[in-house]
Amino acid sequence: MTEVVVTGLGATTPLGGDVASTWEALVAGKSGVGALEAEWAQELPVRIAAQLAVEPSEVLPRVRLRRLDRSEQIALIAAQQAWDDAGLSDDLDRERLGVVFGSGIGGALTLLEQDDILEEKGPRRVSPFTVPMLMPNGPAAVVGLEYRAQAGVHAPTSACATSAEAISWAADMIRIGRADVAIAGGAEAVIGGLPMAGFASMKAMSTRNDDPERASRPWDRGRDGFVMGEGAGALVLERREHAEARGATIYAVVAGSGLTSDGFDIVQPDPECNGGGRAMRAAIEQAGIDPKSVGHVNAHATSTPVGDMAEVKGVKREIGEHVVLTGTKSMTGHLLGGAGAVESIATILAIHDGVIPPTINLDDPDPELVLDVAANEARKMDLDAAMNTGFGFGGHNAAVLFTKP
Amino acid sequence: MSRDEIREGLSDILEEVAGVNPDDVAEDKSFTDDLDVDSLAMVEVVVAAEEKFGVKIPDDEVANLKTVGDAVSYIEKG
Numbered sequence: 001m002t003e004v005v006v007t008g009l010g011a012t013t014p015l016g017g018d019v020a021s022t023w024e025a026l027v028a029g030k031s032g033v034g035a036l037e038a039e040w041a042q043e044l045p046v047r048i049a050a051q052l053a054v055e056p057s058e059v060l061p062r063v064r065l066r067r068l069d070r071s072e073q074i075a076l077i078a079a080q081q082a083w084d085d086a087g088l089s090d091d092l093d094r095e096r097l098g099v100v101f102g103s104g105i106g107g108a109l110t111l112l113e114q115d116d117i118l119e120e121k122g123p124r125r126v127s128p129f130t131v132p133m134l135m136p137n138g139p140a141a142v143v144g145l146e147y148r149a150q151a152g153v154h155a156p157t158s159a160c161a162t163s164a165e166a167i168s169w170a171a172d173m174i175r176i177g178r179a180d181v182a183i184a185g186g187a188e189a190v191i192g193g194l195p196m197a198g199f200a201s202m203k204a205m206s207t208r209n210d211d212p213e214r215a216s217r218p219w220d221r222g223r224d225g226f227v228m229g230e231g232a233g234a235l236v237l238e239r240r241e242h243a244e245a246r247g248a249t250i251y252a253v254v255a256g257s258g259l260t261s262d263g264f265d266i267v268q269p270d271p272e273c274n275g276g277g278r279a280m281r282a283a284i285e286q287a288g289i290d291p292k293s294v295g296h297v298n299a300h301a302t303s304t305p306v307g308d309m310a311e312v313k314g315v316k317r318e319i320g321e322h323v324v325l326t327g328t329k330s331m332t333g334h335l336l337g338g339a340g341a342v343e344s345i346a347t348i349l350a351i352h353d354g355v356i357p358p359t360i361n362l363d364d365p366d367p368e369l370v371l372d373v374a375a376n377e378a379r380k381m382d383l384d385a386a387m388n389t390g391f392g393f394g395g396h397n398a399a400v401l402f403t404k405p
Numbered sequence: 406m407s408r409d410e411i412r413e414g415l416s417d418i419l420e421e422v423a424g425v426n427p428d429d430v431a432e433d434k435s436f437t438d439d440l441d442v443d444s445l446a447m448v449e450v451v452v453a454a455e456e457k458f459g460v461k462i463p464d465d466e467v468a469n470l471k472t473v474g475d476a477v478s479y480i481e482k483g
Contacts (some may be wrong), residue, residue: 063424128448 004171004254005405007243008236009345010185014229014332017054020082022332022342023349026357027378031213031331046200048212048328049191050229051335065128068142069107070189071337074232075139076146078341079183083147086236087248087319088181095374098151098179099144100170101234102162102186102393104337105333106136109192109387139187143234151179157337159392160300162186164232164340168257168401170237180242185341196228202267206303216334217361218301218306218327219369226302229333233294235348252348255289255385258282262395269307269391273314276300276391279399280318287401289385291319294401296356296386297328298347301327302334309368311389316371319325324381326374340390340398347388348402354382406458408432411477414457415450421448432474440473454480 011018014032015025041047054072057065058282061327065073079101096204110133117125132138137155144153152173156165163186199205206225208215216227243250258279264270284291297315301308308327315323329335330347335342350356355378364373385403406414412432419425423446427440436442442450442451451462458480462470 059423063422066422128445239424 003240008082010081013231014050042101046172075187078234082234101140107134121254158396161392164398186235188336193259256286277314
């Protein structure tokens with residue numbers, strides 16, 4: 001069967017403007033969460049978030065910024081890094097280049113901003129770039145256009161499972177022979193009044209406003225919801241023979257992936273993690289490896305009361321009690337549609353560097369936490385295989401399994 | 406307002422919304438062929454020009470504004 005490998009990584013996150021700085025902060029256990037100082041946030045029940053460490057305006061030219069929603073800006077930044085990291089040459093056959101890049105919510109900030117203009121100044125003042133900025137396939141389209149991808153540009157949308165799902169589809173695209181190279185990932189930038197108020201009304205978010213850095217605390221007894229983050233991650237996936245023929249550096253193999261759905265509830269996770277567990281099993285079966293060789297799971301672990309514990313059940317049942325978990329959302333916050341890509345990068349680097357980043361703020365573990373977690377300090381560990389999971393509102397489940405090259 | 410002043414005002418708008426180098430802006434330059442201002446960017450230029458110069462530029466008229474000079478003349482007439 002066609003083997004799919006990872007040859008390029010890119011990211012811009014609350015911990016750093018690129019992969020190296022993000023990874024360094026993750027391993028060091030730094031929090032990217034802070035107080036929202038803006039005026040619009042002051043009346044909200046939640047006034048904390050994990051904002052980008054490096055503003056897109058420091059990276060992209062001004063006119064480019066004007067025509068892209070913030071989610072598209074960071075998708076482009078992450079993809080540019082991944083592309084450069086992969087070292088692909090200009091003569092790459094673009095009819096063999098695909099893009100699978102998602103966003104959970106799309107250009108919500110553009111929608112709101114342009115709606116204000118419509119109300120205050122009238123329809124003629126609405127930007128002619130409004131539609132390409134707010135459409136949920138915008139990040140995929142912008143990345144595809146940047147690299148003239150012609151094998152297909154796709155935009156999966158499955159809430160917080162989006163970019164883990166994108167990696168899975170991109171790997172499939174290469175496996176079934178529709179592309180030799182695919183840029184996969186996700187981006188999200190919706191730290192604004194309405195999205196924040198909506199999640200807060202669901203009681204899904206932490207209200208630990210007085211202690212932002214300690215608000216995201218997966219598996220801790222004191223957890224009270226997720227912390228909104230913004231960021232993007234991108235991976236260059238490539239057919240192994242294609243990568244080897246050009247002498248590319250291979251970070252990891254995308255050994256398998258699984259996509260399932262709960263059929264359970266629009267927002268509540270299945271407390272037994274049946275659908276999530278089936279996704280994990282599917283990934284392991286596709287890889288054709290013994291579950292015992294999966295040493296680490298970068299868990300979805302959003303710091304919500306039900307979801308964190310359900311996943312522990314799923315991992316224990318499908319992979320086993322030997323596995324070491326971590327929840328990097330304790331540091332990055334929840335990047336929604338960007339989460340799976342950034343966390344897959346962390347999973348790949350855990351294999352590559354032999355170190356699992358910590359789950360910070362895990363001071364008082366939930367008694368149902370029956371698996372080992374790299375709590376509060378990074379854990380050195382030689383890993384042959386590691387998994388990233390992502391679960392989204394709507395009951396979408398994704399698991400991606402990476403192995404050593 | 407003189408033609409030069411109008412041209413300079415347009416040049417500022419073109420730089421702001423479309424990234425056009427002010428040194429490239431001259432009356433004989435075509436928006437699409439010379440200055441790379443596409444149809445969506447032109448919409449932004451028109452709206453900004455209406456605001457800056459206090460004129461109305463109807464959508465039907467925009468198609469006739471092929472060069473910077475055409476726009477300067479239209480704005481000059483008010």
